[in-house]
Amino acid sequence: MLRRExxxxxxxxxxxxxxxxxxxxxxxxxxxxxxIKRGQVTAIMGPSGxxxxxxxxxxxxxxxxxHGTIVVDGVDIANLNKAExxxxxxxxxxxxxxxxxxxxxxxxxxVAFPLREHTNLSNRLIRHVVLTKLHAxxxxxxxxxMPGELSxxxxxxxxxxxxxxxxxxxxxxxxxxxxxxxxxxxxIVRLVRRMNDALGISSILVSHDVDEISTVSDxxxxxxxxxxxxxxxxxxxxRASSELVRQFMHGMADGPxxxxxxxxxxxxxxxxxxxx
Amino acid sequence: MPRELWITFVEFxxxxxxxxxxxxxxxxxxxxVFVRRFRLIxxxxxxAGSLSLVIIMVCGAFVGGVLALQGYANLTRFNAEDAVGIFxxxxxxxxLGPVITALLxxxxxxxxxxxxxxxxxATDQLSAMEMMAVDPIRRVVLPRFLxxxxxxxxxxxxxxxxxxxxxxxxxVMLLSIDVGAFWQQMQSTLDLRDVSEGILKSVVFGVIASxxxxxxxxxxxPTAEGVSRATTRTVVLTAIAVLITDFMIxxxxxx
Ligand SMILES: Nc1ncnc2c1ncn2[C@@H]1O[C@H](COP(=O)(O)OP(=O)(O)OP(=O)(O)O)[C@@H](O)[C@H]1O
Ligand SMILES: [Mg+2]
Numbered sequence: 001m002l003r004r005e006x007x008x009x010x011x012x013x014x015x016x017x018x019x020x021x022x023x024x025x026x027x028x029x030x031x032x033x034x035x036i037k038r039g040q041v042t043a044i045m046g047p048s049g050x051x052x053x054x055x056x057x058x059x060x061x062x063x064x065x066x067h068g069t070i071v072v073d074g075v076d077i078a079n080l081n082k083a084e085x086x087x088x089x090x091x092x093x094x095x096x097x098x099x100x101x102x103x104x105x106x107x108x109x110x111v112a113f114p115l116r117e118h119t120n121l122s123n124r125l126i127r128h129v130v131l132t133k134l135h136a137x138x139x140x141x142x143x144x145x146m147p148g149e150l151s152x153x154x155x156x157x158x159x160x161x162x163x164x165x166x167x168x169x170x171x172x173x174x175x176x177x178x179x180x181x182x183x184x185x186x187x188i189v190r191l192v193r194r195m196n197d198a199l200g201i202s203s204i205l206v207s208h209d210v211d212e213i214s215t216v217s218d219x220x221x222x223x224x225x226x227x228x229x230x231x232x233x234x235x236x237x238x239r240a241s242s243e244l245v246r247q248f249m250h251g252m253a254d255g256p257x258x259x260x261x262x263x264x265x266x267x268x269x270x271x272x273x274x275x276x
Numbered sequence: 277m278p279r280e281l282w283i284t285f286v287e288f289x290x291x292x293x294x295x296x297x298x299x300x301x302x303x304x305x306x307x308x309v310f311v312r313r314f315r316l317i318x319x320x321x322x323x324a325g326s327l328s329l330v331i332i333m334v335c336g337a338f339v340g341g342v343l344a345l346q347g348y349a350n351l352t353r354f355n356a357e358d359a360v361g362i363f364x365x366x367x368x369x370x371x372l373g374p375v376i377t378a379l380l381x382x383x384x385x386x387x388x389x390x391x392x393x394x395x396x397x398a399t400d401q402l403s404a405m406e407m408m409a410v411d412p413i414r415r416v417v418l419p420r421f422l423x424x425x426x427x428x429x430x431x432x433x434x435x436x437x438x439x440x441x442x443x444x445x446x447x448v449m450l451l452s453i454d455v456g457a458f459w460q461q462m463q464s465t466l467d468l469r470d471v472s473e474g475i476l477k478s479v480v481f482g483v484i485a486s487x488x489x490x491x492x493x494x495x496x497x498p499t500a501e502g503v504s505r506a507t508t509r510t511v512v513l514t515a516i517a518v519l520i521t522d523f524m525i526x527x528x529x530x531x
Contacts (some may be wrong), residue, residue: 062403086409094407100400114408 012071013038013170013202014059019068021051021058028054030226032068041203043213045224045248046145046223049261052206053097055223056172059204060092061085063265067139073168090118093168097175107134107163108143111162118166133161138184138190151208153179160188164195171195177212186255189216222248287457298491299483302418303513307333310420316415320423324385324486330432331380336435339376340442343367346491347443348451357451360467361458364443369466369474373436375522377483381428382514386489389420394492417494428482429475436474481520485514 014036021029028051036042044052057063059070061077070077073089080088101110111130115121121129134140137157147155156179163171173192177185194218196203207213213220214234222230222237222245230237230245238247263269342384347360396402400411422471447453488511496506 057403060407062406074388089407089409092407094404096400096404096407098400100404101405102401103396103399114410117408117410 011035011037013071013073014204015071016059017069017071019070020066021054021057021063023054028224029058029065029068029172032223032227032229034221036204037219038202039200039219041193041205041216043217043220044204044206044223045208045210045213045220046229047248048208050223051226052223053174056094056174056206058202060089060094060172084177090166091169092172093163093166093170094172095159095163095174095176097178099147099152099159101155101159103147105147106143107139107145107147107150107158110147110158111165113162129165130161133160133164136164137161138187149173151179151224153181153184156180157184157188160191169195169201171201171203173203173207173209175206177207185212192216224248235238239265248249280508294490296489298494299487301413302421302487305414305418306422309414309422312416313419316419317422317426317432320419321426322423324381324389324420324427325521326376327346327388328384328427329434331384332377332431332435333438335376335380336373336438337442337445339372339394339435340364340368340439340444343372344443344445344447344453344500348453358457358461360411360443360447360451360453361460361462364440364447365466368436368439368443368468370470370477371474371522371526373432373439374474374477374481375518376464377432377435377478377487378428378518379515380513381424381431381482382485382518384491385424385427386485386510386514387507389486389489390496391422391491391503391507392495393417394496394506396493397475397496398498398500398503406511412494417490421490424486424489425479425482428485429478432474432478432481440462469529473525477522477525480525482520483515484521488514488517 008096012035014034014172016032016034017027019032019034020027024243034044034055044055046052054063058065059072061070061080064078073091075088077085077088101107102113105113108130111133112126115126115129129139134143137160137275139154139157139161142150142154142158147158150158156176160173163173165205169193176188176192192203192205195201205213205217217234219233220237221228222232224244230240230242232240240246287376343364344360347363349358351357351359351363393402396412396416404417405412405415444458446457448458492506492513493503494512495504
């Protein structure tokens with residue numbers, strides 16, 4: 001009994017504590033705390049430019065925090081050497097915001113890339129896996145095309161197939177729904193959910209799309225001003241009374257979240273007074 | 277003004293140091309990459325070579341022809357037009373072959389390398405590789421570097437050979453220099469030391485041109501503007517570095 005408890009997997013696959021991060025003089029995170037639960041779909045929301053992509057890069061240590069700890073599956077990633085880091089990264093699948101397909105390889109070879117790099121699978125087996133993944137995103141027919149011949153939405157779907165190719169434990173999606181038509185969107189939303197539940201993986205999903213997030217996520221974090229402004233299940237967020245959450249969830253231009261990037265006074269600038 | 281000079285100097289030393297470290301980092305991984313990614317390297321030798329081959333052949337022929345013309349025009353004053361062969365041979369094999377090949381290589385293959393790697397960076401392809409636990413240095417940078425290093429001496433050999441043929445065509449066929457004298461004097465005067473000077477230069481220039489190209493691409497600011505700047509810098513820096521090293525190697529061989 002006791003042993004089982006000790007070996008029981010930790011609840012949180014990712015724990016972020018007191019995270020600080022700056023780009024030049026601009027402070028992007030200022031004491032951020034986030035828990036990503038194992039086996040769930042966790043959504044990260046927030047206005048454009050709040051640092052959602054930056055957060056994903058910090059979790060995967062493409063960037064290092066100025067201060068604070070990030071623990072992935074019980075390991076503090078700050079202290080990993082390159083070999084350990086690469087070992088950890090093999091457990092991640094990441095969908096980049098712009099797809100980031102390798103432009104000198106065909107769609108098929110892009111999805112096969114992580115398999116060829118890290119496994120000794122036979123060509124037959126690789127072919128099987130790649131075609132299965134491409135089929136799941138509806139692009140089996142595009143296997144022989146080059147990335148340059150794909151539309152933005154198609155490229156993102158291929159990138160999704162590539163992220164899933166090695167059956168990772170943690171899937172990270174940076175804006176997977178942008179540029180998809182309603183049909184592909186529905187398919188991809190269900191795919192994200194099904195991947196998560198059927199394979200027992202954990203998913204981190206960045207999106208602006210409040211409606212889609214509500215259908216797919218177990219728990220959402222709303223970031224604003226370098227901190228967590230609100231968190232909870234989609235229902236909880238929808239019912240939240242805080243003005244900021246309501247503004248974001250219902251898409252209103254006026255409210256505590258500034259729609260404008262920090263700038264001098266509009267009228268003053270138009271009249272040219274700021275330059276005098 | 278002295279302050280600006282000082283800053284430029286410090287900047288130069290810093291860049292030079294970083295470049296040296298980068299080269300060391302590359303060289304350490306060479307054996308491993310050579311074994312595990314041999315096919316990528318071959319593909320890059322083909323890539324770099326085929327990009328520059330036609331230009332190098334055309335330029336080689338004309339440079340050889342000019343050497344024959346100039347040699348003839350100036351050597352006849354001393355009644356030494358038979359020495360046109362030696363003159364063209366020395367100039368091509370020791371000096372113009374390696375230098376001009378390196379400059380053409382930088383303009384054609386070097387810029388292509390720099391902009392390719394820079395664009396891969398700007399479109400997150402290098403980050404994506406890192407996320408797939410694939411080291412972009414090993415997968416992208418090193419094969420291209422080694423491809424360039426291997427291709428340069430081969431291209432230099434082609435340039436010098438075509439150049440000699442060009443000199444032969446102009447000198448022997450156009451200006452009627454004695455064919456025996458043209459080749460015989462060249463053969464008896466050029467020795468191993470001269471040829472090895474040319475080979476050494478071509479290898480060193482190959483390292484310089486390839487290193488600067490992959491370095492500029494890998495460290496490009498990941499925007500369209502940054503990549504275009506990196507491409508320009510590749511050509512300019514390679515030209516400067518090659519001409520300075522050329523002087524040093526030549527001086528060293530004279531010692
Ligand atoms: N390479 C960089 N250098 C300097 N500043 C950067 C860089 N990348 C991002 N930033 C800044 O960091 C902030 C956060 O960027 P990030 O890409 O994480 O935003 P985001 O939340 O993903 O936005 P979006 O929803 O538009 O993708 C932005 O204000 C941006 O100006
Ligand atoms: Mg983003």
